[in-house]
Amino acid sequence: MKKMKRMLHGGDYNPNQWEKEVWKEDMRIFKDAAINSATINVFSWAKIQPSEEVYYFDELDEIIEMLTKENYDIVLGTSTAALPAWMFKKYPEVGRVDFDGRQHRFGHRHNACPHSLVYQKYATRLVEKLAERYGDNPQLSIWHINNEYGGECYCEKCEKAFRVWLQNKYKTIEAVNKAWNLEFWGHTVYEWDEIVVPNALGDGMDANNSAFAGLSVDYRRFMSDSLLDNFKMEKAAIRKYDQETPITTNLMGTFKGLDYFKWAKEMDIVSWDNYPSYNTPWSKTAMTHDLMRGVKNRSFMLMEQTPSQQNWQPYNSLKKPGQMRAQSYQTIAHGADTIQYFQLRRSVGGCEKFHGAVIEHVGTENTRVFREVSQLGHEMQSLGDSLLEANNPAEVGIIFDWDNYWALEYTSGPNKDLSYVDQIHQYYQYFYERNIAVDMISVDADFSKYKVVVAPVLYMIKDQMAENLEAYVEKGGTFVTTFMSGIVDQSDNVLLGGYPGPLRKLTGVWAEEIDALAPEQKNNIQLASGQKGETFLLSDILHLETAESLGEYTSNFYKGCPVATKNHFGKGQAFYVGAQMDTDSLAEILDQVCYDGDVKKVVDEKTNLEITRRQKDGKDFYFILNFTTEDQKLPETFDGSTDLLKNERLSVETVLQPYDVVLVTK
Amino acid sequence: MKKMKRMLHGGDYNPNQWEKEVWKEDMRIFKDAAINSATINVFSWAKIQPSEEVYYFDELDEIIEMLTKENYDIVLGTSTAALPAWMFKKYPEVGRVDFDGRQHRFGHRHNACPHSLVYQKYATRLVEKLAERYGDNPQLSIWHINNEYGGECYCEKCEKAFRVWLQNKYKTIEAVNKAWNLEFWGHTVYEWDEIVVPNALGDGMDANNSAFAGLSVDYRRFMSDSLLDNFKMEKAAIRKYDQETPITTNLMGTFKGLDYFKWAKEMDIVSWDNYPSYNTPWSKTAMTHDLMRGVKNRSFMLMEQTPSQQNWQPYNSLKKPGQMRAQSYQTIAHGADTIQYFQLRRSVGGCEKFHGAVIEHVGTENTRVFREVSQLGHEMQSLGDSLLEANNPAEVGIIFDWDNYWALEYTSGPNKDLSYVDQIHQYYQYFYERNIAVDMISVDADFSKYKVVVAPVLYMIKDQMAENLEAYVEKGGTFVTTFMSGIVDQSDNVLLGGYPGPLRKLTGVWAEEIDALAPEQKNNIQLASGQKGETFLLSDILHLETAESLGEYTSNFYKGCPVATKNHFGKGQAFYVGAQMDTDSLAEILDQVCYDGDVKKVVDEKTNLEITRRQKDGKDFYFILNFTTEDQKLPETFDGSTDLLKNERLSVETVLQPYDVVLVTK
């Protein structure tokens, strides 16, 4: 398969929205910014296929010809993410039925029923034509299937397909009844066609509630699989004509709808769209990059980011000078091989016309935004292929699991404010702030690669997971888990025998009760060191079985009960954090985890800088970033190194201003 | 009819969700907790009738056999609250159409259209079979029809039935036009089939708004009656085979949907489900018990409460040690003959799996929750039948009326924050805090039993009500009413001639105007005693006709106008409270009410304890409960008594800790 030869610097490009004279101007201007890549044909189905029988490729031919001539890496969209109007007119059933049971009509995007044969037929035919026509173009670097897959359909076709999916999974109707505990509320079913989709007219309540979480979790799995089948269908159509070009689709970080670990297996390379809000912590963005690297366990493409501002957030602040550059290097630091923008030229109309672009509405290169893009482009050019596919070594793995995400958030009780991603982020942040590299890993990852494995709110324990975790700790691993772990099996049936169920032996604790705290409530705690703190949200009432206490509640009726524990197990140890703690208290627990696990920081010195390491060909690259609002001193470790970006010698006197970036190799 | 022989201590029990070996374990464990009753078969329709023609009773036979053998009081559900899937598949119209006009499918529970002949046919057939099969079991103590009746249907069948209901009520279409004032906005109708259901597609706006409150209030009455007809249908089916066993269904306190006074007339005994939130005042729970006692004016069953925590509230806090016991005794104190839990064993799946139970997921009796259940069970056992059907004597009656509840809250203006139950509770609380016993009574109660009758926001005055109240006061009664009283008749048509309309003579005031205050606004007042206070929400501008002023506004343009009044009327007096007052100001008014009405406290001494009295066979039982967070001294009155629960002698030195309970008899 083709490999990338350079780091891509480009983005979504829609010359089809413009007159020809603009195309020439684009080519001229992009050159100034060292743009070397363009993502095209993402939303052009209606243009390419104006009616059921007619295809029109002239314009796309011209675009590809131009980019080929200009030596662009071409990222070629398949255009299937928005259906043409004629298809809705002739085949209204091609559209989705929403959670409220309404059949949608022509409008928006991401609007095809995944089980529509009409959609499947015409999407396949379109993609085959594209692959046949452009598959052998040497400038074609990546196939970009569809766009930001997501959303659900609850139509009759999906309902029938869901029943088949269930038959494959459960074999018998009795197994379904047992898996979802349908005896509850008298929901026992006897025939497959008695099962209906869990939308607002059935067992669903809203996006986060359902009478039977087991059913709704399975519907999420089914929908994720259904869209993945659409992806695989397009992939097969491409591969009929082109076996060489890597294929991707752009993911969306912690997006809830799709099980990206499953998706990544089908993708040749992962790409994703990074749109932090004005107040997103940098640690959360870093975590999401690590997750996107983690789903395939390799370097990824940054398919989209804005050079300046978004349009669809409530408050679309500008990126400050240097911020886009710093964000881009953070992206590369955490595993990206490309920096691509949405978009290269800003649209004149449609709902994204206030979305920033390399060329803004003013139409020239004389803008701050362009100059910053240009600076970055030239710097990336100077790095050549030195960082392409470099590794991100890590000793800590944090488990992220979409099944768990779904099940945990469908749960009715004990506390409605529980958010999966926020819980994961709380742990990630600890390591981030100490420059300890983290891999975001799946539940079936090879734990033995890590000194420490952290699994916050590991609510769902699927087959073999408990055994795998025990084996890992047994052999010397350090494991951390928390309240709301070990509760249910893959179908959201409780694992009986006392929480944390199958993790009870490993953690050496029994959580007899789980108290819920309202937002205005808190508990007091005191840790082994004497440090006092607070807990929120949920509080386990723990009994030590083989574990030792690391601190206890000092308020409420469970005063004196342990709030966090450590259990020696084989050659390793398992930590259990029984409540949501304030940052300092959690840090005390995790300090001990790191100590026990012998985890190393990227740089030993205490610093407020983000420092990330990538490795390639035996070389270590250090990305040093200042995301604070104050000047920060360079750590002594790097005294005498050279900043590869500015080719400047660094010393202990070097100061990084806010958003400054330094890249050194050792 | 059968009578209860002991206080029931049990709850919802679903062995059908479990393997047989679990059943045995249940029997063993429940015995430890002095569980003597089980509510079964509440949601088993789909299990008992797996298809249209097949019935299967083997499992239920076994359950009943086991419980019979173990000498349980059996509370037998009829299982009609959730329809089997096959019924939806074959007869989709059996499901409800919601406020938004959407036909629902298989899902959730409480999902049958009350006017579906399919539902009626199969529900009747099922209940007849159950009654025939189990009706003569001597352990069968109570029939439990359906479950928590509620919800609405707006289907075509209901629309037609509504028109018939209206014909019965109004006889002529002209009478309908007049009742709802349809001339307003040109809604005059000429044919019965021009009337459409008031959902979002018709005259309804949302749960609390409607273009014609008269229409919507009638629809609520119709729906309450329709579900009640469903109840009566099942009752008749039972009575075909069993004339001996009392029949109930579980009510829900101040639930808005059903007119429980009307329902109680058809029920042999009232039962209800008590689920206070973590921040529900204990006075509100007490009020709701009194209402549930009041709707039938006799002792009731506590059909459901959680031994530990709920799952469906936003924040499902644990009950603290002693809290469940104290809550249970409060329940008994206010009139309960039973303490039953939802649930005896916690489900493994479905949306209530985080709902507490006597046997938790750990599956053993070694839990705090179990121990507290067990303590209570044994205490109840020791009380024998001494309290069964005991009376709750009261000198104060507070009127609660569902028609009024509906009409008041449909009203557009003057202040959207007006809540019926909150207004009632504000008055109840005064008496609660002083240990003055209260009956919650209907508008057609026999007022002569009470020294004081309180009717907050008595918005709707139905036929004979004004006359009855006048007669009551005439003969010496003390009556209290408030702003927003005497406004409309039974169809929400204004009673002209100056507010409070038919109560104007009785109260001796005319409310010329009603001012609405936004949440950030208040008025100042000064009472006769010189005490200063504040008012909120609404402010009547009153004119004294025959009444005297008890205080006046000291701010706003109606400064100097009376804010509360008292009117001598015959041998009694009528108080009128013209605004929502702060607690202390209201207390000054109600102190005078109690003084004039010669109302006696259960215990004269000032105390922060809740003290409630029940009477049976000439004996007084005093329930003394500490719902504060501080230790409280026992009132001197009880010096030398014996606590029946702990068999301990009490003295002036006795201190009740938070949640402590003392039961003494005098």
Added chain:
Amino acid sequence: MKKMKRMLHGGDYNPNQWEKEVWKEDMRIFKDAAINSATINVFSWAKIQPSEEVYYFDELDEIIEMLTKENYDIVLGTSTAALPAWMFKKYPEVGRVDFDGRQHRFGHRHNACPHSLVYQKYATRLVEKLAERYGDNPQLSIWHINNEYGGECYCEKCEKAFRVWLQNKYKTIEAVNKAWNLEFWGHTVYEWDEIVVPNALGDGMDANNSAFAGLSVDYRRFMSDSLLDNFKMEKAAIRKYDQETPITTNLMGTFKGLDYFKWAKEMDIVSWDNYPSYNTPWSKTAMTHDLMRGVKNRSFMLMEQTPSQQNWQPYNSLKKPGQMRAQSYQTIAHGADTIQYFQLRRSVGGCEKFHGAVIEHVGTENTRVFREVSQLGHEMQSLGDSLLEANNPAEVGIIFDWDNYWALEYTSGPNKDLSYVDQIHQYYQYFYERNIAVDMISVDADFSKYKVVVAPVLYMIKDQMAENLEAYVEKGGTFVTTFMSGIVDQSDNVLLGGYPGPLRKLTGVWAEEIDALAPEQKNNIQLASGQKGETFLLSDILHLETAESLGEYTSNFYKGCPVATKNHFGKGQAFYVGAQMDTDSLAEILDQVCYDGDVKKVVDEKTNLEITRRQKDGKDFYFILNFTTEDQKLPETFDGSTDLLKNERLSVETVLQPYDVVLVTK
């Protein structure tokens, strides 16, 4: 055409809701209040046409006969704003389909699909009958068509009509594609019937969001035109029989749904309904009056206000003593020829029964409300026709444009909190507080009449607008515009070449970037005078081209950039305000605008009173109103004048208490 002979003092009157004896009482009581006019037959379709073939005019005949005899000015409604039930029953398609795609049934009002032929046929027939029957009544003063036109329909009939409307506007489908930039997201259409209505099932998201603002703005225009066609249809039906009586319909101020400038062209006289909330600033009410005067550029009718309180607002506070009178004189001051109430007698039922009236539910004249109405009525009577059709001279014009309103608020980004009316009001308020008269004008007004033209957030620049503004300034005019101006053309396509696009030359600035601030954020600024201030919401980053700076940012990365500018252009000057400023900072800019524009205050002296001038027959009338909560001194200018209302001589000692009104002529 007939002219009004006196100022009308009356309101909505529905004797049809009452027995005959009440009518007589009404006549007696109204006389006491100098009521001289009644608006009748607004919602009587169902009464007048009880079935498809039957008409019944007897009652209306009697009402008109009575009013005629009593010498009332009759404002005659056409009753078409609420359809009779029989029409829905026989022709369900006559009802509207809502944004969610639901077909509505009989209910509420304003419920006809504007493109329903059934509606059109029967509305026309009804109005013809009314016009034929009553058109020659000499007491008939005004035809009042329908009521408060508004709302949308998304049915199939409207969809088809929309396509025809688009064909008329755009001629070719290619022009539509270009206008809405449908190439974006692959929405290119090829046939007219591929276009679907932008509701929730198509490209609409909610009332304020859409995938294609161009489409949704056109749908708003289409709906405004469709309802206007309904109005014109009724007007034509009237004119068949009555060419003399002026025709109106009651508008609703800044109501978003209809382009009132377009509507006013078809109306003989504008009338509107004024319902400020308890916390609406008086400046906003004044602005709305000026807008209602402005849409037709002549005096208007106040068709509805409440004498006391509303019912449909969240908190329906009473009007304080004098407040209704002061509000009425403010209305007259800003251009009204009538004061009419909703309603003359309060309804007994229906959702407006808590809406205040001249005769309240008590049914007598002995109320504060009645006395205040009466005082006003007699004062108005004493004014005779002296103020009828008087002018409101103004030197400042503020542009208000519904196309702009729609497009600006559909925009996705940069800041969701941007509100068109609030932005306009911020500027209006400056002039209001200084007693500088303002005209609210359309984008195609004759600017040359004004010394200053202000156009806040002039987002959409339609054909010729830029040229007209340039010509205006060229000749000496002073123009003010702001951030978010000059962005798009009539179809919401961006005007390329750098913001503010076609206004760039006139303003002499280029806005390179637009920063969005979240509610918790602000920027610091310093103006030329040294005054320090703050900005919010949005911040342009400006480059001076030919303009000079009037102040600059002192924080954020654009510190030092100008925040407001002034550009000499021909003989005039154009001001640009680049951010939402605090009140004092904006005042400094606008002070300079007034200085440059040589704008005169109505009264030079500094005062907190609202002082408005009207002119007629060479006389100046000054309305002096105290809307503060403190006493205010009369300005010296009026020393020695006579208050026309109280016939009192005024001096420098005269004090106006809150809500006091003085009317003097000079």
